[in-house]
Amino acid sequence: MEAPSPPLAVGWKQKAYSVIFESDTSAGRAFDIGLLIAILLSVLVVMLESVRSINAQYGPYLRAVEWLFTGLFIVEYIARLLVVRRPLTYALSLLGIIDFLAIAPTLVSLVLVGSQYLIVIRTLRLLRVFRIFKLGRFVGEGEFIVLALKASRFKILVFLTAVLTLVVVIGTMMYVVEGGQNGFTSIPKSIYWAIVTLTTVGYGDISPVTVLGQTLASVLMILGYAIIAVPTGIVSAQMATPSKAAPMYKQVICHVCQATEHNPEAEYCWRCGEKL
Amino acid sequence: MEAPSPPLAVGWKQKAYSVIFESDTSAGRAFDIGLLIAILLSVLVVMLESVRSINAQYGPYLRAVEWLFTGLFIVEYIARLLVVRRPLTYALSLLGIIDFLAIAPTLVSLVLVGSQYLIVIRTLRLLRVFRIFKLGRFVGEGEFIVLALKASRFKILVFLTAVLTLVVVIGTMMYVVEGGQNGFTSIPKSIYWAIVTLTTVGYGDISPVTVLGQTLASVLMILGYAIIAVPTGIVSAQMATPSKAAPMYKQVICHVCQATEHNPEAEYCWRCGEKL
């Protein structure tokens, strides 16, 4: 795991790197918080644009602000590419792709009218929020939840398969029972209803009318009410178990690809090779 | 538990057996995955058939595909009967019956128009999905969940009896309180409402209108919100307990009847006598 000491980057590059990618220094922390606010504001602007009455009145201003943020994010993206040790690895990492996609829709909308649909991707930049909290307790706590979910993933998969089978079977039965009436117009729609019911959401846009249908629905509801205990039990039991794996990792997140679970003595990220 | 060494089956039969019923060999695994896809596709076809607009346009094609899958399943069913050690045991096992019922409706629909209602049974073939994951971690995980539920079955039964009593009592009270109005037109319908409310599904197709009714409904809702803790607590506590029974079983599922909980040294299934 011992890698050769890395060639030292140029002074300004290293400094920019520590500001943009790290948050131990006060400058890095300020950059991260500024970025967080910019992301939140830019998402807010997109949201407000979608409200018809606001768009009618403030549309041009909102679009101007949107372009401002897009400009900022472009500058940030280029800066990241410049200072990172392996630009390609960053560009192809999950966060690198999200960073790119966050600026693309606004640019594309110049050529292709109506590409505003793609703006939805920018919302994913909110994932960067977690990066800002990468030091201190949040890493450990977030990692704890992720580890517990990871350790339970097979059990949860088995549970979800069982739930899906149940929903398909009962959905189909309801289609037969209600005779294609009362909103149960097809099997897929009946399965949709079964999911709405089992998960106890219960919109009420489709609800059984026949006696047999209501009886079957009652069974499904009680099942849904009782089997919620299964995922809860799985995760509770997992979290109550003192995890043996957690303390063996270094409590850092890679600045570039956000990988965790590093060797306690690791100096480089095991996934993208960036300096930790 | 030591059984005499079984008379070796003929070469091709043993090979076919290992392909159809087992999934340790690459051929067996391929067969299982192919079967899984066939089941999913055939269920998908039945679903699409139920959508009126799709049926109007592609009806004949869908019915042709349905017949194709039915043909495949017939061939598969006969093959299973031929290569299995005890055909009758297989034919009468739960999965054997499901395998048979999965091909019956299409055949019956030739004689009896409208028997498409029975096609719902084919959906149950999805249960075979679990068979494909029978090796590796899934057996252990699935078994873990089933064991935890089994160990809690008496507690869950007591809980369900209490819930049903509560639902009957409060449902009847609501019928009296709302005076047969506002959708509470009979005691069974009021009990249906009570189930919809207690399980926090809340369709809204029936909801109380009188002050007393809304008060009673509030009590039921808070009860439902609080007593969900009981099944969850039961299962959580069970799962947190290191199960003493689990490690004592052989980690295999019978290929034919899917029984688990075999003696660690078992060579034959305790339920159907098939070779493990």
Place this chain on the structure above:
Amino acid sequence: MEAPSPPLAVGWKQKAYSVIFESDTSAGRAFDIGLLIAILLSVLVVMLESVRSINAQYGPYLRAVEWLFTGLFIVEYIARLLVVRRPLTYALSLLGIIDFLAIAPTLVSLVLVGSQYLIVIRTLRLLRVFRIFKLGRFVGEGEFIVLALKASRFKILVFLTAVLTLVVVIGTMMYVVEGGQNGFTSIPKSIYWAIVTLTTVGYGDISPVTVLGQTLASVLMILGYAIIAVPTGIVSAQMATPSKAAPMYKQVICHVCQATEHNPEAEYCWRCGEKL
């Protein structure tokens, strides 16, 4: 705790007692199961009577059956009074009162037309169902749940008080925010809505329309979604704790008053003095 040996009852009385109140003998077990079926059927009859279409057609038959069951329950009630060691204690115990109330409404309906409303009380006789399972595992399991809930009662009470305060505060705020419109016509109705929302029932008969109202509702929903963890955590933690109290009691239920938690060497019920 050692009581003097009780004066032996007359032969037939003791036998009748063991049949009616106990379920260790096959006769006692048969009586209990018969009683369970009678209760379920009589409740079913009352339910069917409330369905208008069924009542119109089979009303007289149903009323005849209802009278039959009432007759049976009267005979049973008198028999219980005759064979029990302390008739008054039985008559004033919870189950004794329920037994009496289960026969009263039918009798009262002779004098007072419309007293059918009181029939709802008969449903409570379903509580006897638990008596039949008094032997074997059910006592332990049911007791386990009750003990866990009892041990958590203070925590649950604190939780419920907090929930009610929250519901009152947010309900009132919603009344102000929605300005008495959109179904939020009064504070009590707004509190009803808050309960419907916090418990995630969500009928949809009342739902916020203003932006501020929907924001407040979102906060309440996420709160409701998160704090469900509290009662669940309380009960889970309680059930996971090996209860110290449970094994110290005798695993029986008093035949007459259904008290549990008897001294391990108890021969008489600590609550009603009946022989265990």
Place this chain on the structure above:
Amino acid sequence: MEAPSPPLAVGWKQKAYSVIFESDTSAGRAFDIGLLIAILLSVLVVMLESVRSINAQYGPYLRAVEWLFTGLFIVEYIARLLVVRRPLTYALSLLGIIDFLAIAPTLVSLVLVGSQYLIVIRTLRLLRVFRIFKLGRFVGEGEFIVLALKASRFKILVFLTAVLTLVVVIGTMMYVVEGGQNGFTSIPKSIYWAIVTLTTVGYGDISPVTVLGQTLASVLMILGYAIIAVPTGIVSAQMATPSKAAPMYKQVICHVCQATEHNPEAEYCWRCGEKL
């Protein structure tokens, strides 16, 4: 932590203090219970006033009763200020402010018609309910819940951030998918819908109509159904852990500012300096 013995207050003042702020004496207990009843009744009066039909008939009486309670609360507030050791600390503590705000709206309504909106604040006085139960088991139990939630606060925060990100992303996707139709008229409204769905409330005021929308909604519902396990698991695991911190505190609540977590040998509140 050893503070100098405090200058003894005048006799009547000390006595009034023990009645108003403490509940160990029978007089103090009676005062607290009387106060609890007064708070509940005054809140009830405000509630009834909001019901149009009741207000039309009994409006003047209700307003008279409201003034009576306001008078009582003013007297109580002044008494608290007089007898407390540091009046300013009390006046600026959370409960002091609530006490003041509980009397303000009625007074303000004399000058400013329509200030009845502020009456909502009085509801918060219900928080005093907890003070009455400050002795005995309730302190420990309530503290146990608060401690468990406090210990889990970082995990819950991480969970809530993840939930909010999910809700924003899926809400935006639904706006795009449903094309601004069927109630998904803007991104904020779609996010509101996503919260209603994820928390399994499911009003049904907005529900997806397109096939893609219903599919996406199904994914969100199953996610919401499964990830409820996370907060539940966090709190369950926390509560099952024997808390090391709890027994180290003195089991009292400060009479004035209701602070807990006092040093075991504390004689004065660490927050407001009041005598414990």
